[in-house]
Amino acid sequence: MKIGISHIGIYVPEKIITNDDLSKMVDTNDEWIFSRTGIKQRHIARKDETTTDMAIASVKDLITKSNINIQDVDFIICSTVTNEQQFPSVAALVQKELKIPNIPCFDVGPACAGFVYLLAIAESFIKSGLAKKVLCICSEKFSDLVDWTDRNTCILFGDASTAFIVEENPETCxxxxxxxxxxxxxxxxxxxxxxxxxxxxxxxxxxxxxxxxxxxxxxxxxxxxxxxxxxxxxxxxxxxxxxxxxxxxxxxxxxxxxxxxxxxxxxxxxxxxxxxxxxxxxxxxxxxxxxxxxxxxxxxxxxxxxxxxxx
Ligand SMILES: CC(C)(COP(=O)(O)OP(=O)(O)OC[C@H]1O[C@@H](n2cnc3c(N)ncnc32)[C@H](O)[C@@H]1OP(=O)(O)O)[C@@H](O)C(=O)NCCC(=O)NCCS
Missing domain, CATH: 3.40.47.10 (Thiolase/Chalcone synthase)
Incomplete structure (x- = not known):
């Protein structure tokens, strides 16, 4: 049984904060940040833009860039540690937006290891017969978890969402x-x-x-x-x-x-x-x-x- 990923959709917010921008907010500079981390800039979501909004945008990108009929998805799992609500899950809110009734959906929160955890979960569900076509989403709005006055951490993170399908006979890998x-x-x-x-x-x-x-x-x-x-x-x-x-x-x-x-x-x-x-x-x-x-x-x-x- 060959299981893998079919297509990847992405969403990154429009607003960019450069290292020079950060140097006006905290005591730091481009040289320090780039030499210690390799980071030059990060994308930051609008205040009113949620993890779910970003998740939906990445799924829409996935739909646009592939031949996937999203109605064929039979499971949704989202990896996030920045859900705007304790519940419902981001996965459930994406399901509502996509109008795919009666399929299981939930969030997991392994933080930065979320992508590999999602692959492990989706693959096991397919092997066990619980699912055939799993919509996986990694959506994180870390700008909400960052103290923008703490130079030790605020330089490191950014916001983004990605969406991909895990299924048998995959088209990508x-x-x-x-x-x-x-x-x-x-x-x-x-x-x-x-x-x-x-x-x-x-x-x-x-x-x-x-x-x-x-x-x-x-x-x-x-x-x-x-x-x-x-x-x-x-x-x-x-x-x-x-x-x-x-x-x-x-x-x-x-x-x-x-x-x-x-x-x-x-x-x-x-x-x-x-x-x-x-x-x-x-x-x-x-x-x-x-x-x-x-x-x-x-x-x-x-x-x-x-x-x-x-x-
Ligand atoms: C955070 C990190 C970049 C710091 O780099 P470092 O070379 O270890 O730097 P240090 O922590 O030794 O700090 C050195 C000095 O720089 C200062 N400093 C910290 N952040 C700074 C910043 N943004 N700008 C300027 N100076 C800064 C510190 O206060 C410290 O000053 P001091 O010596 O007077 O106390 C590095 O430890 C790291 O990358 N860790 C892993 C972070 C990570 O990837 N986390 C997520 C994993 S999922």
């Missing part, structure tokens, strides 16, 4: 293997903290996250390749979770695999980074037919995982 894992003992290292104002802001131990991300993403790539009987030499491209260029370069150097990055344009958009990077890499012709692409991720929890994709 086949999933050779996906592995997922996690360790809640690291929960204090990357988390949101409730403020007196009632808002929740991201807080992290930057060095712990950095070192863990390099070590764990390296391990995940080796494990998913081994499980698929593929050597690291056979892998054409590494498309990791796009959090920080230095993390990605360290992982790529350890593995000896060329990395693709677009973090400079979007910052860290949490679960949306990998599908957004897959989309851009295909558009730019960096991924071509027959390529073997590996995508590891690590997020708050910690959660982690990796997927090996055959294009």
């Amino acid at each position: 086949t999933i050779l293997n996906t592995i997922i894992g996690g360790d809640g003992t690291y929960s204090d290292s990357l988390q949101t903290i409730k403020q007196e104002s009632g808002e929740h802001f991201v807080q992290m131990e930057g060095t712990t996250v950095f070192k863990s991300a390099v070590r764990i993403m390296d391990e995940q790539v080796r494990t998913v390749c081994e499980k698929s009987n593929k050597s690291l030499e056979e892998v054409d491209l590494l498309i990791p979770h796009q959090a920080n260029a230095r993390i990605m370069t360290s992982v790529a150097d350890r593995l000896g695999i060329k990395a693709y990055m677009n973090v400079q344009n979007y910052g860290n958009t949490s679960s949306a980074t990998i599908p957004l990077a897959l989309f851009d890499a295909m558009k730019e012709g960096v991924i071509t037919k027959g390529d073997l692409v590996v995508s590891p991720a690590l997020g708050g929890g910690f959660t982690w995982g990796a997927t090996l994709l055959q294009f």
Whole structure:
């Protein structure tokens, strides 16, 4: 049974905040941000634009760019940690907008590892017969979780949404293997903290996250390749979770695999980074037919995982 991804739709908000813009808001500068993170700019949603609005926009892009009849979808799963309501889920609100009645839908919140978790869930549902065509969405409005007066965190994140179909006989790429894992003992290292104002802001131990991300993403790539009987030499491209260029370069150097990055344009958009990077890499012709692409991720929890994709 060949299961994989058919098409990717994307949405990024129009408004861009550059490093120079940030230097007018907090004590920082372009040189510091770019040299430490590789980020040049990030897209930020309007105040009144919700995670669901962005999710719907990415699904509409998916519909426009593919031959998919969205009414054939029989399951919707959204990865997000920025739902505007506790419930209903973003997935349910997307279902309402698309007018597809009587199909199951729910959200998951593995933060930055959301894309690989979604693949693992969707593939298992298809293998078990629970679903045939799963609409997967990664939609994150991190600008709501950022304290715009905290230079340690506000430089890192951006907003975006992506949507894709997981199904049998996929049109874009086949999933050779996906592995997922996690360790809640690291929960204090990357988390949101409730403020007196009632808002929740991201807080992290930057060095712990950095070192863990390099070590764990390296391990995940080796494990998913081994499980698929593929050597690291056979892998054409590494498309990791796009959090920080230095993390990605360290992982790529350890593995000896060329990395693709677009973090400079979007910052860290949490679960949306990998599908957004897959989309851009295909558009730019960096991924071509027959390529073997590996995508590891690590997020708050910690959660982690990796997927090996055959294009
Ligand atoms: C956040 C991160 C970029 C910081 O880089 P770093 O090289 O480790 O920098 P440090 O934390 O050592 O900070 C060095 C100094 O720069 C300062 N600094 C922090 N943010 C700054 C900014 N935006 N502009 C200027 N200076 C800044 C710090 O206050 C510190 O000053 P001090 O030495 O006087 O205390 C890095 O730790 C990182 O990328 N971590 C992983 C983050 C991540 O990817 N999270 C999401 C994962 S899903």
